[in-house]
Amino acid sequence: MALFDLPDFDDHEQVVYCSDKASGLKAIIAIHSTKLGAAVGGCRMWDYASDEEALIDVLRLSKGMTYKNALAGLSMGGGKSVIIGDAKTLKSEALFKAFGAALNNLNGRYLSAEDVNITTSDIAIANTVTPFVTGTEGKSGNPAPFTALGTFLGIKASVKHKLNRDDLTGLKVAVQGLGSVGYLLCEHLHNAGVKLVITDINQTALDIAATEFNAEVVGLDEIYDQDVDIYAPCALGATINDKTISRLKAVIVAGCANNQLAEPRHDQALVEHGILYAPDYVINAGGIINVSFEEDYDAKKSTLKVKEIYHTLLDIYAKADAQNRPTGIIADEMARKIIKNGGK
Secondary structure: OOHHHOOOOOOOOOEEEEEEOOOOOOEEEEEEEEOOOOOOOOOOEEOOOOOOHHHHHHHHHHHHHHHHHOOOOOOEEEEEEEEEHHHHHHOOHHHHHHHHHHHHOOOOOOEEOOOOOOOOOHHHHHOOOOOOOOOOOOOOOOOOOHHHHHHHHHHHHHHHHHHHHOOOOOOOOEEEEOOOOHHHHHHHHHOOOOOOEOOOOHHHHHHHHHHHHEEEOOOOOOOOOOOOEEEEEOOOOOOOOOHHOOOOOOOEEOOOOOEEEEOHHHHHHHHHOEEOOOHHHHHOOHHHHHHOOOOOOOOHHHHHHHOOHHHHHHHHHHHHHHHHHHHHHHHHHHHHHHHHHOOO
16 A cells, blocks of 8 residues: 555655665664754664555554644644664664664654663664664753653543542552563552553563562453553554454543554544543653753753652543543544644
């Protein structure tokens, strides 16, 4: 299918295919919008089943970054990049230098950072050949702790709205994915008195979390059937779909994964099942908020800005209730209005 015919193509300003035979680099960079500033969004590395799958992913992720940055009140546009390949075997210094060279060709229209399977160390290699990266060590650094904090506060806002309570003690949360953000989120939840049910493909991470957080471990597919209050998707996207929604016993979906809905219509499907959905690009904005403080970095100012996620979600929920419409649609409309008004 041609790029312009893909449902996930949303009048993106620019889509760039990058290749370097010597290093094995195959990447796609998608700039969705620069209306609020240079496009900013992380790079993920994944062994996609096809180039088309990688393209669809980067199109969806870059659009999400536009809306994420707008609703977070940042002077940034939205973009994303993906490197195609197995991170366990393909990573090399040459690969990330080639990626940095590709960023140079965009002359600052897009700034990249770490994401799934990409570390700040990888970005540091790219930084040796390009200035067009952010979230670097010595400045804003690893965004994961701030993404986890924002997600935790977003869960608290969701509980406030749906269950009318300020504390989380005794609630049960099913966390899918114990990556750098998911694990830190579990720590926040455990400290708040939450009973955790967890799953991941990494058995070592599960074993550690089970011990440290007294968490119950379940199989990858069993996570949807758990008798919990909250389902927190913290792995890859599209876990909210036709097959899983009817299985959920949770009354809240709130996690740090991107693109949690397999299709936009699943926003309405959650409403019909009585489930409150925290729009993913709102609740997981803590990392990019921290990155926005890259120059003259101040962790206290960053943390204060991340805490605004709580109130943004409450505002979205109130509007959704008043209009009897899905939260995701409300968030999209709010983001588009901010972009149209130049960030105001």
